[in-house]
Amino acid sequence: MTDPETTTLAAPEPAGEGLDARLVVERGSFRLDVELTAAPGDVVALLGPNGAGKTTALRALAGLVPLTGGHLRLDGVEMDRMPPDARPVGVVFQDYLLFPHLSALDNVAFGPRCHGATKAEARAQAAAWLERLGLAEHGSAKPRRLSGGQAQRVALARALATRPRLLLLDEPLAALDARTRLDVRAQLRHHLAEFEAVAVLVTHDPLDAMVLADHLVVIEDGRVVQRGTPADIARRPRTDYIAHLVGLNLYRGEAEGHTVRIDRKSTIATTEDLTGPVFVAFPPNAVTLHQDRPSGSSARNLWHCEVTGMETHGDQIRVALTGELPLAADLTTVAAAELGLRPGARVWAAVKAAQTHAYPA
Amino acid sequence: MRPPSLRRGVRGGAPLPLLLPALIGLAFLVLPLVALLVRAPWRSMPELLTSTEVWQALQLSLVCATAATAVSLVIGVPLAWLLARVEFPGRGLVRALVTLPLVLPPVVGGVALLMALGRNGVVGQWLDSWFGITLPFTTTGVVIAEAFVAMPFLVISVEGTLRAADPRYEEAAATLGASRFTAFRRVTLPLIAPGIAAGAVLAWARALGEFGATITFAGNFPGRTQTMPLAVYLALQNDPAAAIALSLVLLAVSIAVLAGLRDRWMTAS
Numbered sequence: 001m002t003d004p005e006t007t008t009l010a011a012p013e014p015a016g017e018g019l020d021a022r023l024v025v026e027r028g029s030f031r032l033d034v035e036l037t038a039a040p041g042d043v044v045a046l047l048g049p050n051g052a053g054k055t056t057a058l059r060a061l062a063g064l065v066p067l068t069g070g071h072l073r074l075d076g077v078e079m080d081r082m083p084p085d086a087r088p089v090g091v092v093f094q095d096y097l098l099f100p101h102l103s104a105l106d107n108v109a110f111g112p113r114c115h116g117a118t119k120a121e122a123r124a125q126a127a128a129w130l131e132r133l134g135l136a137e138h139g140s141a142k143p144r145r146l147s148g149g150q151a152q153r154v155a156l157a158r159a160l161a162t163r164p165r166l167l168l169l170d171e172p173l174a175a176l177d178a179r180t181r182l183d184v185r186a187q188l189r190h191h192l193a194e195f196e197a198v199a200v201l202v203t204h205d206p207l208d209a210m211v212l213a214d215h216l217v218v219i220e221d222g223r224v225v226q227r228g229t230p231a232d233i234a235r236r237p238r239t240d241y242i243a244h245l246v247g248l249n250l251y252r253g254e255a256e257g258h259t260v261r262i263d264r265k266s267t268i269a270t271t272e273d274l275t276g277p278v279f280v281a282f283p284p285n286a287v288t289l290h291q292d293r294p295s296g297s298s299a300r301n302l303w304h305c306e307v308t309g310m311e312t313h314g315d316q317i318r319v320a321l322t323g324e325l326p327l328a329a330d331l332t333t334v335a336a337a338e339l340g341l342r343p344g345a346r347v348w349a350a351v352k353a354a355q356t357h358a359y360p361a
Numbered sequence: 362m363r364p365p366s367l368r369r370g371v372r373g374g375a376p377l378p379l380l381l382p383a384l385i386g387l388a389f390l391v392l393p394l395v396a397l398l399v400r401a402p403w404r405s406m407p408e409l410l411t412s413t414e415v416w417q418a419l420q421l422s423l424v425c426a427t428a429a430t431a432v433s434l435v436i437g438v439p440l441a442w443l444l445a446r447v448e449f450p451g452r453g454l455v456r457a458l459v460t461l462p463l464v465l466p467p468v469v470g471g472v473a474l475l476m477a478l479g480r481n482g483v484v485g486q487w488l489d490s491w492f493g494i495t496l497p498f499t500t501t502g503v504v505i506a507e508a509f510v511a512m513p514f515l516v517i518s519v520e521g522t523l524r525a526a527d528p529r530y531e532e533a534a535a536t537l538g539a540s541r542f543t544a545f546r547r548v549t550l551p552l553i554a555p556g557i558a559a560g561a562v563l564a565w566a567r568a569l570g571e572f573g574a575t576i577t578f579a580g581n582f583p584g585r586t587q588t589m590p591l592a593v594y595l596a597l598q599n600d601p602a603a604a605i606a607l608s609l610v611l612l613a614v615s616i617a618v619l620a621g622l623r624d625r626w627m628t629a630s
Contacts, residue, residue: 062532062536063535063536064535064536083535084532085535085536085539085540087536089536090536090537093533097527097529097530097532097533099530099533099534099548099551100552101551110534110537111537114538114540114543158537159536162538
């Protein structure tokens with residue numbers, strides 16, 4: 001439906017300070033080509049499905065994967081040929097990789113020690129970081145004695161203790177259970193907001209990305225398909241993947257005034273007056289379903305559809321439909337029962353033009 | 362709970378075509394050791410074991426095996442790291458060469474060492490004429506012969522442990538500013554310490570029992586190059602009781618080694 005090739009996605013102009021990178025990594029048939037720029041204090045989230053190349057991008061920033069092309073500058077310094085231990089970069093790994101034979105304190109002291117601090121200095125710095133992250137009493141604990149949330153904070157303290165100019169976080173919340181996740185996400189947001197240099201985090205969870213980051217870079221198949229603020233991306237998704245993540249029906253077509261032609265056969269009426277290639281999006285709860293063709297309905301968009309699947313979605317039922325257009329519709333359990341919905345049933349779907357949102361592709 | 366029975370388990374009894382050879386195999390391995398205990402001259406044991414020759418041989422064996430293990434650790438652990446962590450052309454060939462002494466008859470190893478380090482050997486002639494160093498038929502020669510035979514055990518064991526260890530810990534160390542050597546010393550080494558210990562014990566046990574390469578390269582001089590296995594072999598010709606006594610000492614040492622490793626092997630599931 002959408003073709004990322006045609007969307008030009010220039011990164012914002014790089015500043016002298018901060019991150020300015022074009023990461024090109026070729027490995028077999030996979031090619032990653034991602035432009036990233038960020039000013040000090042920015043938190044950028046790389047969002048994308050599994051296998052999109054997010055983690056490869058992060059490893060390239062850390063120097064764990066060599067670039068096959070592009071460039072990498074941090075605060076005006078060329079970094080692309082620097083070995084990882086020479087880069088002012090801190091990494092919080094997905095499963096933290098805390099050294100199991102060292103205490104939490106010594107894990108955090110490891111970085112300062114490698115940067116030339118004496119053992120006593122390194123430990124004093126580590127203790128200060130643990131204190132700052134609310135882990136003062138866990139300094140002597142070995143990593144296996146820590147809870148998931150604590151281990152995550154030790155990993156963050158360890159990465160911050162080297163005073164990096166670029167902080168990288170790989171799926172920082174993925175290893176946590178749902179309850180802990182909520183707390184840790186809030187804490188992490190707080191710590192990232194305090195961090196004065198560039199932070200880049202990788203996630204496949206749109207909520208994590210939107211809560212933690214100021215800028216989102218959506219990667220699919222090694223390429224950037226969209227970038228912008230969380231609000232912008234949630235409102236104007238440009239690929240099925242993002243539309244699905246933010247829970248919108250998304251179509252790409254040609255606009256002629258208030259009508260958008262999707263394929264040859266179907267059209268969507270919109271309130272925006274546009275011409276040329278556009279996206280049209282509307283939420284599933286904007287769709288109403290009817291047993292018989294509604295007469296005198298004010299809805300401008302009406303399609304005859306077949307139910308292909310149903311699942312509970314919060315306190316609603318999300319119905320997947322095919323027909324002229326693939327559609328997702330949300331309705332209450334009562335409404336679903338009254339309509340006698342089941343896979344294979346044929347219904348009429350209506351959407352008011354006012355509830356659609358069209359924007360240039 | 363019922364005690365586990367040989368013939369009746371959850372999956373049925375052991376079928377005879379498997380059970381019979383298994384029991385023969387067990388007997389084959391255990392019987393000689395039992396015979397050694399049965400024929401042991403228990404009464405004259407204290408006397409036999411306190412003779413100067415026995416003590417000399419035992420002392421020499423322990424010192425040489427320990428020195429050979431130390432040599433193997435110093436050069437074998439880095440070699441294992443190289444094989445496990447660095448991609449280079451011909452790595453498979455290098456690994457095969459390292460493994461070769463494992464399968465090579467030790468006597469051949471001894472002859473090869475003579476050709477390399479003997480007074481007229483490829484390297485030995487220079488050692489002799491430049492530094493006046495002679496290795497064959499010396500205690501150092503014993504250590505070299507034992508290390509040659511025992512080090513592959515250590516290398517293979519440590520390499521296996523390294524391969525099983527998560528290399529991403531080294532990456533994490535690198536992102537914290539650790540050079541590759543620092544990462545090895547402060548992260549990898551502590552993580553693979555149990556594997557190194559097991560490899561060292563294996564190498565030590567192999568060095569202690571080394572016979573063929575030692576007698577070929579270092580000869581059989583009491584007090585200088587005559588280790589326990591050599592002493593056992595020699596004693597068997599003229600004093601079988603002494604040979605049994607010496608064998609029992611080596612058996613005791615082997616059992617001690619096994620006991621030390623039981624956590625790693627005996628409890629393996």
